[in-house]
Amino acid sequence: MTIHEIPGSEILVSIGIITISATISAIIARVFRQPLILAYILAGIIIGPYGLQIIINEKIIETLAMLGMALLLFMVGLELNLNRLRDVTRVSIGCGLGQIIVTFVFGYLLATAMNFNSVHSFYIAFALTISSTMVVIKLLSDREELETLHGKIVLGTLLVQDITTIIVLSALPKIEMLNIDFFINSLVAGIGIVGMAIITNRYIAPIILNFITKSVELLLLFAISWCFIFSLIAAILKFSIAIGAFLAGVSLATSPYNVEIIARVRSLRDFFSTIFFVSLGMEVPLMPTLMWQALVFALFVLIGNVLIMMIITEFFGYGKRTAFLTGLSLAQISEFSLIIANEGLNLGHINQDIFSLIAFVAIISITGSTYFITHSDGIYRFMIPILNLFHMGRKTQILERIPKNIKDHVILFGCHRMGSIIAKTLQMSRKKFIVVDINPEIVKSLMRQNINTIYGDISDNEILERINIKDAKIVISTIPNKNDNIFLLSEVRRLNPSAIVFTTANHLNDALELYKNGADYVILPNMLGGEKISEILGYRINRSEIEKLKRRHILQLEDLMRMEFLLSQDNKSIMRCVCSLGDRINI
Structure with a gap:
């Protein structure tokens, strides 16, 4: 008896092959610092029916992809935290909806111009509108930029995109009716999903969770069962199982046990989401004839999305640096684009060619945006002359309160949390100081308090000239970006060698490098707590x-x-x- 004659062995062998190939691809990707999602998709292309034909059973591929998609969306629902929008609510909603509408319209027109029919153009255009939450959060987290201003705007925008995607997923079975009823049904479905999640979260889940939380095994089993129950209900109601899985996660998102559930399910999610992306790769035929079309759409995402996000972000009053970095971070299509395409393929709305086209666009755009985010500081500095030309002749709102001929003053870059404490101390000691901040809302607040301030970027030479940095006595930067601080140090030492300069760093090696570049003192936030406790123990x-x-x-x-x-x-x-x-x- 061979292994394939053993009942159930084929799916076991398939999972084993997928896992091994994904591991090898991930290791190679890690060596070359490429995104893991790209590695998983390429692994699927290689081992699938269009590659080496190691796995050719379409039913197994479809089943594994569906299971991985359900657990992936369950975790997205669990982590759906609307509090992320609190600090940048207005700009996040504006950027999210504005970018979706503008990108969709231009994407649809581009697809139509390339002779795709209306339904295919709809799928392609919507796939181009949504950015990858998994890729962006991973890369921004690695760069410690999630708490920066552009990082918060990006997170809020991604959250709006994810919610919109779920509404569209719920409406896909009715996409062939592109009329007012289609949009009304989509809206009703979205409201219904949110309503069911709220009711379940408030009246049902807490009773069960209070009873089972003492057992780790029961908590994990309950979470998985909850996901499958809602997926089953969604299937019975003729919705995508993705909607049910997402709804299951949302219904537990505000539970007091949310963190414990996420911790238990995350490893399982990572495993099955890997299977999902490898399975998607197995469904991508190697068709060179699609490559030129994929390249056109990928360039639209990599360049067009950046421009669209820049314009929308600046419309809400943010400067060119924040706008550019926000756009740069969202220059890729999402794993949800692949989920949308996969669902459309299963529903018969699109054919294999359209699915492959979207997958190729994902591969190109995710790879390109990885380099964009990784080297964003250098790309921004390189683009400053072009960005300045882009702004030439445009009227911008002046946000500043600067006294004339100020000398021997303190300049504070960044007035959020640590910076606000320093500003308050300077104000109480009646020292002359100017605050420079890239967040227009903070600048407006400081202006209302009659505090000298200007809206601007630490790396903008024009701003440094306007705050009279050559006559400053002390310069303090609470911004932990190493490259920005090195630039600031070089300018201060060139224009004002006698000034005392404080900078901020998150890592020891960055702090040592800043000292080598002329910093008088480097603030390490992670060490301040220990220093403060030591001070308290010394005399209190x-x-x-x-x-x-x-x-x-x-x-x-x-x-x-x-x-x-x-x-x-x-x-x-x-x-x-x-x-x-x-x-x-x-x-």
Whole structure:
């Protein structure tokens, strides 16, 4: 008896081959610093029926892809945190919806011009609109840019895109009816999904979770079962199982046990999402005739999406650096593009050629955007002359409050959290200082407080000239970007060698490099906590002093939270929140 004669052995062998090929491809990709999703898709192309034909059973491929997609979307739903939009709500929603609409329209026109029919053009255009949450978060996290201004805008935009994608997925069975009913049904389906998630989360899931959370095994089994139950309900209701899986995750997203569930399911998700992307690769035929079309669409994503996001981001009042880096981070199509295409293939809306075309675009754009994000600082500096030409003649809102002929002053770059504490100290000590920040909302807030400030970028020579850096006494940068700080040090040492310069770094090697480039002191946030505790232990050891320190720290944290909250609200909401927080502090 051979192994293939053993019942169920074929799917076991297939999973084994997929896992081994994915591992080898991932190791190669890691050596060459390429995205893992690209490696998984290429592995599938190689071992699939259009490559070496190691796995040719289409039913097995389809089943594994469907299982991986369900668990992937279940985790996306679990991690759907609307609080990410709080700091940049307006620009995130504006960028997300604006980019989807503009990119879709131009993508649809481009596809139509290339002689694709309306349904095929719809799938291609929508695939081009959504960016990869997995790729972007991974790369920005590696660069420690998730908490930067452009990082927050990117996260918010991705969240809007993901929600829109789920609504479109729910409407795919009705896509052939491209009329007002199609859009109404899509809207109703989206509202229904959110409503079901809210009701389930509030009244059903908490009862079950409170009973089973003491057992790790039960928690994992419950999470997987919950995913399959909702997928089954979605299938019965003629929806995609992707909708059911996403709905299952959303219904548990705000649970107190959300973190534990994510921790238990993540490894399983990673394994089956790997199988999903390899399975997608197995469905991609090697067709050179599609390559020129894929290249055109990929260039549209890599160049057109950057321009579209730049224009929309600047429309909301952000500068060229934030706008450019935001656009650069979103210059790829998503894993959801492949999910949409796969669903369309299963529904018979598109053929294998269209699916392959979208997969080729994904491979090209994900690879290109990886280099974009990895080398974003260098690309931005190289593009500054072109970006300046792009802005020439455009009227921009002036956000600054700078006294004339200021000298012997302190210049503070960045006024978020650590920077706001420094600014408050400078204000209390009545020192002359100017704040430079890239967030227009922070600058507006400082202007309302009559604090000298200017909206601008640390690497903009024009800004450095306007704040009179050649006559400054102290320069402080709370921005942890090493390249930006090296640029600042070179300019300060060239224009004002006697100035005292403080910079910030997140890593020891970066701090040492900044010292070599002329920094007088490098702030390491991760070490400040230890230094502060050491200081407290040195002279505050009695209970009463510790209590005073605690109360002062709580008030300081509340001040920071109040500032962050106020920046995200409109003027009417600001007044209500100020009154509420003021009453709380008085109590």
